Amino acid sequence: MAQMEQQLEQHVPQMAISASTQELAALIDAHLGALRSPSPAWRVGDSPISGRGVFAARNIEKGEELFREHTLLVGPTAHRGRNLRTCIHCYHQPPGESEESALCSAGCGLPVCPDCAPSERHAVECQLFRKWQPKHLSIIEPRALRILSVVRCFFLSEPQRQLLYAMQANTDRYYMREVQRAAECFEHFPRDPDMLEYFYRTVCAFNTNAFESRCHIDGQEVVTRALFPLAGLLNHQCTPNAAHHFEDGETIVVTATERIPAGAEITMSYTKLLWSTLARKIFLGMTKHFMCQCPRCQDPTFLRLILSEGVAVAVAASAGAGVAAAAAAVAAQLLAWSCRQSPIANTRNRTSRRVATTRCHLSALPALRCNILPILARRTHRAGARHRDTVCVRVCVCV
Known part of the structure; x- marks a missing residue:
């Protein structure tokens, strides 16, 4: 796992940030303007998850609107x-x-x-x-x-x-x-x-x-x-305590989805909540350049849900070897996850430039349809690969 994280991170350095956390908080207050509450339920601080984050300044009740923000x-x-x-x-x-x-x-x-x-x-x-x-x-x-x-x-x-x-x-x-x-x-x-x-x-x-x-x-x-500086500070968790919706094309509204105690970090999900662990890990690794280590990702029982899966993914590419290796490493880690209640389905197909074609070929695999292969197809083609690339998937789904 550590090797894969290095592969994903070694080519994505972060540009220098020109403000401290306190200066950033002041800039965000000025950006919010009239939308900033006189006594906001949140504060900006240093996060143990990643860099800076947003924290509850007091106890927050489920369903409470945390903030709304216009785009920068x-x-x-x-x-x-x-x-x-x-x-x-x-x-x-x-x-x-x-x-x-x-x-x-x-x-x-x-x-x-x-x-x-x-x-x-x-x-x-x-x-x-x-x-x-x-x-x-x-x-x-x-x-x-x-x-x-x-x-x-x-x-x-x-x-x-x-x-x-x-x-x-x-x-x-x-x-x-x-x-x-x-x-x-x-x-x-x-x-x-x-x-x-x-x-x-x-x-x-x-x-x-x-x-x-x-x-x-x-x-x-x-x-x-749209770029929302405050909402963009919310770090990712696969079991988040906040969600967002858009009031119009240029305004975001963030709401608590559960009770958040004072001092706790406010988080949202960067992925679809119902995606499999493999889907989330590959998406976050390839688009956000980090590997989630939240409790849900570390739990082989999928938070005790009935759905479980064992997945192996291998990508053979004439180009884009770094992306292929990273994807294969993610999948290899998940091989320890097993399912004893249903047979294993196998499929092999060539990736396509058309995501819809890939979905169609994998229609028999409900756990991965519309999630994994579209991501792999886009990233391997962006790395220079063509139809010679192959993706092999083995899926086990409890019924």
Whole structure:
């Protein structure tokens, strides 16, 4: 296990944090503004789980709202397959049917509705994108749209920039690709090293702390990636004592799911609560760069649930050996978990660029369907592998 943790962590150093815990707490208070309660139920402190965390300042009752927070930075996720014809400010649908009809008439290449187009908020972003000269003005370019949330760091106030630099930002060799892909969409994207470093720092902060904020507008689900500095401080536990929901695309509300005694750390889950231990470990290791050691992950009885499993995963890849080794090491650790009540099902298939195809092939494996293999497929392909990669899964599920 220790060897796998080293493999996951050796290539993801953390950028220097420019503020102490006390300074960070003061910056968060200023960020919350009127949303900060005169006597909040929480406080920011050093965490035994990881770095900084949020703790109960008094006894907190189940169902009590802990805090609500507006985003520091937000922008479209621009995932392929989602409707990109969404206003970048209000998230309503611009009139028309084509992508071109949704684009700003001034030529910035961003989708915007008629109500938001003349706003001051759009004017500054529009001017900046026009200065960079988008290459495509008849389609919505996902790569340029996704970088918008990062570019908005330009328009932060000085205290907000200090808060951004006070947030944890894990580096990853893949994160710079987001900036590089966006640069390919413009004729004159910035080349200044300091500016690119600022972009990269913001991308790292996003990928370390951001939430996918979801809301429904005009009858469709809108997904944004949003940076909430206070909510982002909540550390992970697989049996958390708090949960969150989004009031709109730019506001998060955190609520206690059980009674939290004064002094206890407030935690949330970074994964789906019903995911298997293998699913959670692989997801956290490959996307958050840490291995959870919470009581649930250490309990071979799955907190005495009837469901139990023994899993072996091996990844043979022509590239991305580090990712493959890490995934195999996670699975090897779980081999000690056993089930004596049901037979073992086996399957072997090639990974695919299409996650839906992988789900279909593994439809007979309810414990892993939609959880493990999509993650493995994405990460191995990002590491340069192709259809030669294979994933072998052995699953045992109690019935």
